[in-house]
Amino acid sequence: MNPIARLATCVTAEHAPAALGLAVALCLAAFLVDHGLGHLLHTVPHRERLWRWARAAVLGLGVWATHFVSMIGYTVATDASHAVFHTLASLALIIVAFGWIKGWQKGAHAREVISGSHRARQGLTAGAAVVIMHYVGMAGWQLPGRVTWELPGVAVSLVGGLALFAAAGRISVAGRARHAAPVLAAVGVAVIHYFSMSALVVLPAPPPADPPLAFTAETLAIPIALAVAAVLAAAVFACWLLLARHRQRMAERQRLLTFANLALEGLLICHEGTILNANRSVADLAAEPEVVLRGRAVANMFDPPAAVAAALEGEVDAKLLRSDQMRIPVRLLAKHLSMGGRAHLLLAVRDQRERLRAEAELRAMAETDPLTGLDNRRAFTVRLGEALDHDAPAALLIIDLDGFKTVNDTLGHGAGDLLLTRAAGRIAAVIGDEGRLARLGGDEFAVLLPGKDARAAEALAASIVERLSYPFLVNAQVCDIGASVGIAMAPENGAKPSTLVRNADLAMYAAKDSGRSCWMRFDEHMHGRVQERRSLELDLRRAVARREFEVHFQPLHLASDGSWSGAEALVRWPHALRGLVSPALFVPLAEEIGLIGEIGQWVLAQAASEAKAWPEHTHLAVNISPRQLADPGLVDRVATVLADTLLPPSRLELEVTESALLADEEHTRIVLTQLRDLGVGLALDDFGTGFSSLSALHRYPFTRLKIDRSFIAGCTEDDSRAGVVRTIAVLAQTLGMAVTAEGIETGEQREFVSALGCQTLQGYLFGRPMPAADIRRLARGQRRHLQLAEGAA
Amino acid sequence: MSLFRLIYRSEDRLPPGSGHVEALAAIVEAAGHRNRHLGISGVLVHRPGRFLQVLEGPAPALEQVFEHICRDPRHGAIALMEFTPVDHARFSDWTMVLSDARGGQTGIDAIDLALNGIASKGGSDTLIEAIQQALVPNSKAA
Numbered sequence: 029m030n031p032i033a034r035l036a037t038c039v040t041a042e043h044a045p046a047a048l049g050l051a052v053a054l055c056l057a058a059f060l061v062d063h064g065l066g067h068l069l070h071t072v073p074h075r076e077r078l079w080r081w082a083r084a085a086v087l088g089l090g091v092w093a094t095h096f097v098s099m100i101g102y103t104v105a106t107d108a109s110h111a112v113f114h115t116l117a118s119l120a121l122i123i124v125a126f127g128w129i130k131g132w133q134k135g136a137h138a139r140e141v142i143s144g145s146h147r148a149r150q151g152l153t154a155g156a157a158v159v160i161m162h163y164v165g166m167a168g169w170q171l172p173g174r175v176t177w178e179l180p181g182v183a184v185s186l187v188g189g190l191a192l193f194a195a196a197g198r199i200s201v202a203g204r205a206r207h208a209a210p211v212l213a214a215v216g217v218a219v220i221h222y223f224s225m226s227a228l229v230v231l232p233a234p235p236p237a238d239p240p241l242a243f244t245a246e247t248l249a250i251p252i253a254l255a256v257a258a259v260l261a262a263a264v265f266a267c268w269l270l271l272a273r274h275r276q277r278m279a280e281r282q283r284l285l286t287f288a289n290l291a292l293e294g295l296l297i298c299h300e301g302t303i304l305n306a307n308r309s310v311a312d313l314a315a316e317p318e319v320v321l322r323g324r325a326v327a328n329m330f331d332p333p334a335a336v337a338a339a340l341e342g343e344v345d346a347k348l349l350r351s352d353q354m355r356i357p358v359r360l361l362a363k364h365l366s367m368g369g370r371a372h373l374l375l376a377v378r379d380q381r382e383r384l385r386a387e388a389e390l391r392a393m394a395e396t397d398p399l400t401g402l403d404n405r406r407a408f409t410v411r412l413g414e415a416l417d418h419d420a421p422a423a424l425l426i427i428d429l430d431g432f433k434t435v436n437d438t439l440g441h442g443a444g445d446l447l448l449t450r451a452a453g454r455i456a457a458v459i460g461d462e463g464r465l466a467r468l469g470g471d472e473f474a475v476l477l478p479g480k481d482a483r484a485a486e487a488l489a490a491s492i493v494e495r496l497s498y499p500f501l502v503n504a505q506v507c508d509i510g511a512s513v514g515i516a517m518a519p520e521n522g523a524k525p526s527t528l529v530r531n532a533d534l535a536m537y538a539a540k541d542s543g544r545s546c547w548m549r550f551d552e553h554m555h556g557r558v559q560e561r562r563s564l565e566l567d568l569r570r571a572v573a574r575r576e577f578e579v580h581f582q583p584l585h586l587a588s589d590g591s592w593s594g595a596e597a598l599v600r601w602p603h604a605l606r607g608l609v610s611p612a613l614f615v616p617l618a619e620e621i622g623l624i625g626e627i628g629q630w631v632l633a634q635a636a637s638e639a640k641a642w643p644e645h646t647h648l649a650v651n652i653s654p655r656q657l658a659d660p661g662l663v664d665r666v667a668t669v670l671a672d673t674l675l676p677p678s679r680l681e682l683e684v685t686e687s688a689l690l691a692d693e694e695h696t697r698i699v700l701t702q703l704r705d706l707g708v709g710l711a712l713d714d715f716g717t718g719f720s721s722l723s724a725l726h727r728y729p730f731t732r733l734k735i736d737r738s739f740i741a742g743c744t745e746d747d748s749r750a751g752v753v754r755t756i757a758v759l760a761q762t763l764g765m766a767v768t769a770e771g772i773e774t775g776e777q778r779e780f781v782s783a784l785g786c787q788t789l790q791g792y793l794f795g796r797p798m799p800a801a802d803i804r805r806l807a808r809g810q811r812r813h814l815q816l817a818e819g820a821a
Numbered sequence: 822m823s824l825f826r827l828i829y830r831s832e833d834r835l836p837p838g839s840g841h842v843e844a845l846a847a848i849v850e851a852a853g854h855r856n857r858h859l860g861i862s863g864v865l866v867h868r869p870g871r872f873l874q875v876l877e878g879p880a881p882a883l884e885q886v887f888e889h890i891c892r893d894p895r896h897g898a899i900a901l902m903e904f905t906p907v908d909h910a911r912f913s914d915w916t917m918v919l920s921d922a923r924g925g926q927t928g929i930d931a932i933d934l935a936l937n938g939i940a941s942k943g944g945s946d947t948l949i950e951a952i953q954q955a956l957v958p959n960s961k962a963a
Contacts, residue, residue, distance in 0.1 A: 453888070453892060495892065498891045498899045504904075506901060
């Protein structure tokens with residue numbers, strides 16, 4: 029008879045069904061309770077040793093009770109009894125064995141690696157313990173007869189039982205299958221027991237002579253009942269623990285979700301790579317309901333998927349992939365989080381769209397000129413650097429508007445801004461998409477023309493100059509401006525942006541110097557001119573420090589009788605190598621580099637001490653530059669010179685050009701009034717060349733007008749010029765001012781301007797500027813002449 | 822809003838050749854459309870190689886049109902001859918009309934003088950009368 033058929037007979041015919049059912053249920057209950065406890069205890073801190081032995085006791089009692097309930101239900105030998113020693117020894121053995129084996133588990137845990145084979149070995153050992161318990165129990169089985177075993181049944185019992193236990197151990201490592209482990213183990217116990225029982229053969233034999241102390245079926249029921257109670261108690265306890273645990277976990281999850289929904293940041297709670305919960309923000313971000321997100325693999329929501337793991341190390345930028353194919357830029361930050369005793373991943377998802385938009389806007393703002401919307405200097409420098417990076421040919425145009433300041437000053441900033449915008453529009457229309465236009469600041473523009481040769485650049489520059497020379501209509505006014513353009517070619521005029529820009533600037537200034545409204549290409553001589561200017565500047569500084577100047581005097585004569593009436597002081601710079609340097613060259617330079625004040629002061633002091641020696645009716649005229657006029661210390665300095673030289677203030681006349689009046693009208697008016705209060709005369713120089721009108725003169729305390737030489741030259745031939753001179757002279761007289769005519773070269777001019785009403789004359793006809801010694805001689809002659817006249821009288 | 826008159830002359834920089842007449846017609850059509858929109862009336866006179874245009878309307882609209890013309894590569898050497906407030910429009914019936922007829926006149930007229938930068942005696946009134954005379958046969962033909 030094969031073992032399976034034998035088993036069937038054994039189970040159905042040789043066991044009481046109630047006992048069999050109870051036994052199997054008990055066994056299954058014991059393993060399930062143990063499994064449940066193990067699962068629960070895994071998630072909470074507990075006293076490991078105590079709980080290990082408690083679980084070993086419950087499981088051992090269960091397995092042990094299974095065996096003896098079955099034996100009581102074994103109907104083949106109803107009058108059998110169980111030796112007390114073997115019964116108790118088998119119980120002790122199984123409890124100790126389980127406790128010991130579970131201890132291995134603990135050791136493995138400590139190393140954090142629980143391999144499948146380790147668990148299988150544990151299972152196998154537990155199975156072996158069950159087998160030993162079974163046969164120890166059987167050894168204590170007292171019945172009238174001799175017990176023998178059929179080998180096939182025993183073999184199936186051993187192999188099948190141990191295999192089931194090994195398998196139970198193997199699958200208990202991880203995954204859902206681990207929950208099947210207690211069932212497998214319980215089946216293993218049943219296989220061991222019932223195959224073994226089916227292999228049992230009882231042969232008639234006399235009872236033993238000296239029967240050991242034994243339990244009858246009735247007395248054995250007491251320890252079995254206790255064992256069942258213990259298993260049930262443990263089961264109830266495990267259920268209670270499980271419920272409490274579940275409630276706590278739910279509460280924590282709910283609390284976290286409440287918090288999470290308050291957060292603006294997107295939050296995902298994940299476990300083992302799966303989304304358990306998503307807050308509202310992240311659901312909004314993903315444009316899907318929170319419920320839909322649950323259960324998804326979190327890594328698949330992001331590009332790159334590895335960003336989620338990387339977010340544990342620190343903030344990571346990634347894209348959130350939406351089902352509508354949109355990719356939302358996000359920043360991820362992940363944290364491990366223990367919740368309900370289980371390890372979770374909390375993933376914060378921060379929307380970066382607003383920040384990126386703001387950054388882009390800021391970048392655009394930082395690179396754009398707000399008035400014209402063109403690139404600003406910063407953006408242009410970057411672009412130029414990029415264009416020159418590849419050594420590719422390019423042309424750079426620097427465009428500076430001529431006469432823009434006047435428009436800004438006269439029509440106001442609003443009109444100025446409108447004009448700048450329109451000028452930018454005209455340049456943009458000329459270059460089209462052949463280049464890139466930028467506003468470098470003020471009225472300066474730049475055009476980068478990548479890949480253009482010099483001819484093309486010149487053609488565009490000419491076109492820009494032409495278009496900007498057309499009038500601008502602003503606020504119903506006509507504004508004529510113009511533009512000077514400098515061209516520099518890369519790489520021949522500079523491979524570096526700074527060099528190229530400087531050279532284009534030089535070319536632009538050269539264009540301005542050569543009469544404006546034109547373009548110039550850079551050439552190396554421009555550097556030479558700059559060098560020359562720099563060297564002149566150095567020499568000038570040295571000359572100021574060493575007082576290397578001289579004061580010359582150009583005589584002034586009365587129109588009425590031609591007598592000498594004074595002189596205008598003029599500065600001269602005799603240079604050891606350059607010879608006599610023209611004031612037209614060094615005075616503007618001194619003005620520009622801020623040395624004019626010092627030179628002017630020196631000239632005033634020198635001239636005043638010289639003029640002290642002249643006859644008392646003569647006067648001294650000294651030029652004051654716009655820069656000096658703007659200096660708040662001027663009035664004090666003039667007063668000091670007068671005090672030091674003892675020159676009467678009435679003999680000093682300070683000359684101011686029209687352009688000096690343009691700067692700061694109110695300040696100029698105050699300074700001139702203070703000078704006048706000192707008793708000093710004030711002359712308006714070069715009248716007619718600037719912008720001021722006669723009607724504006726009454727606002728300033730001028731005592732004299734000097735009509736510019738350009739009016740005098742040719743006034744004998746040109747009626748309109750003569751008319752202008754006459755008008756000036758008449759108006760000056762009505763304003764109580766004296767008039768000096770400059771640049772008198774011929775006797776005819778002298779007669780003419782004298783007839784027009786000019787009182788004082790100056791020009792080569794009377795004398796060129798001369799050194800102090802010569803004017804002294806003139807003074808002595810005058811004195812002698814006066815003395816002679818007095819003597820004659 | 823007060824009425825302004827703007828007169829300028831310029832060089833014709835249209836590419837020479839067979840398409841010239843069509844190009845001129847296109848300019849007049851586009852300009853007419855724009856001028857209606859801006860409330861501007863005016864006339865464009867064309868003589869070989871040169872344009873002369875009279876525009877009448879509110880100052881801001883004239884500024885806008887003039888700025889547009891200054892950027893137009895088909896015009897070169899633009900010279901503004903007049904930009905001044907006026908009492909009434911002289912070409913109010915025309916949003917834009919092209920005239921290159923001589924109105925039966927021969928020899929040099931005020932338009933020729935103006936195109937060469939010379940003001941006639943009587944100023945822009947003489948010029949406008951000359952243009953109006955030149956327009957008459959055109960309008961009759963139409």
